Amino acid sequence: MVWRRKSIFKVFKYIFSISVIMGVLVGMLFILALEKVDQLTSTDNFCSNSCHPMTRFVANESIFIQSSHRATSSGVQASCADCHIPKGLLPATWAHITDGTRDLWSLLVNDFSSEEQWNAARPEMAYRVRDWLLDNDSHTCRNCHVAVKPSRERGQRQHELAERNSVTCIGCHFNLVHDEVEPRESFLKRVEINNKL
Ligand code: HEC
Ligand code: HEC
Numbered sequence: 001m002v003w004r005r006k007s008i009f010k011v012f013k014y015i016f017s018i019s020v021i022m023g024v025l026v027g028m029l030f031i032l033a034l035e036k037v038d039q040l041t042s043t044d045n046f047c048s049n050s051c052h053p054m055t056r057f058v059a060n061e062s063i064f065i066q067s068s069h070r071a072t073s074s075g076v077q078a079s080c081a082d083c084h085i086p087k088g089l090l091p092a093t094w095a096h097i098t099d100g101t102r103d104l105w106s107l108l109v110n111d112f113s114s115e116e117q118w119n120a121a122r123p124e125m126a127y128r129v130r131d132w133l134l135d136n137d138s139h140t141c142r143n144c145h146v147a148v149k150p151s152r153e154r155g156q157r158q159h160e161l162a163e164r165n166s167v168t169c170i171g172c173h174f175n176l177v178h179d180e181v182e183p184r185e186s187f188l189k190r191v192e193i194n195n196k197l
């Protein structure tokens with residue numbers, strides 16, 4: 001009897017070890033797969049060409065192509081994902097799931113076949129991006145821009161004030177690369193509350 005109990009215990013131990021190893025392997029594969037999906041869905045090609053409105057009204061607009069983030073002197077371009085998707089596997093995956101679902105839904109329920117239809121919806125979309133950047137302290141901008149010292153005095157003064165009053169980048173640098181959208185009242189209020197410039 002003692003012998004049998006011992007051997008059953010051994011079998012259990014064996015099964016348990018195999019399950020743990022399998023679990024770890026499956027987990028690693030899952031993370032690698034997520035990493036790959038994030039990569040594939042973060043390319044300019046995917047963001048610009050996966051749906052008609054992005055291709056027509058965003059990526060191929062001359063204001064975007066000629067913006068300082070695309071036509072740079074160094075040749076380094078900010079990609080859609082550089083500004084719109086946070087870094088890190090979990091935040092990036094979360095952004096892909098939530099934004100992706102919303103964008104897909106929006107494509108299904110709206111008709112964006114004309115520029116007028118797109119432009120009618122644009123302010124709401126721009127507000128959402130700006131609020132997101134306000135909420136996360138312009139997280140994606142800061143991945144590239146660290147301790148910026150503007151060359152001109154006006155900029156230097158504004159940056160000093162911004163630092164002192166915790167105004168985040170998007171508070172002043174909106175209308176960066178896309179067609180202009182007037183900031184809405186609630187955005188300006190939030191920037192003002194933080195800053196008292
Ligand atoms: C991938 C890196 C990257 C990201 C992300 C990025 N930038 Fe830039 N930014 C650049 C580069 C490169 C330039 C151009 C520098 C040059 O050529 O002189 C630039 C230029 C600028 C300028 C000066 C020119 C102008 O258009 O007024 C501002 C302001 C600026 N960025 C703000 C931002 C803000 C705000 C964000 C976030 C919404 C952001 N950047 C995100 C790399 C980046
Ligand atoms: C209070 C408003 C304000 C805030 C907040 C602010 N900036 Fe600026 N920024 C300016 C002004 C004004 C200039 C100068 C524009 C000019 O001279 O044409 C400037 C210039 C710049 C430039 C161009 C620098 C150069 O001269 O080559 C970059 C890049 C930049 N800002 C990035 C940022 C980033 C990144 C943040 C957030 C960490 C930020 N700014 C926050 C007002 C602001």
Ligand code: HEC
Binds near residue numbers: 044059080122174176
């Ligand atoms: C340098 C950072 C930056 C890059 C690069 C960038 N965006 Fe944006 N995007 C913004 C900001 C900031 C806003 C908020 C509106 C504003 O102030 O311009 C925005 C707004 C938007 C909007 C809302 C509608 C609108 O016109 O404001 C869409 C859609 C969008 N971006 C898609 C894209 C796509 C697709 C790409 C790549 C082809 C891209 N963006 C590249 C910073 C960026």
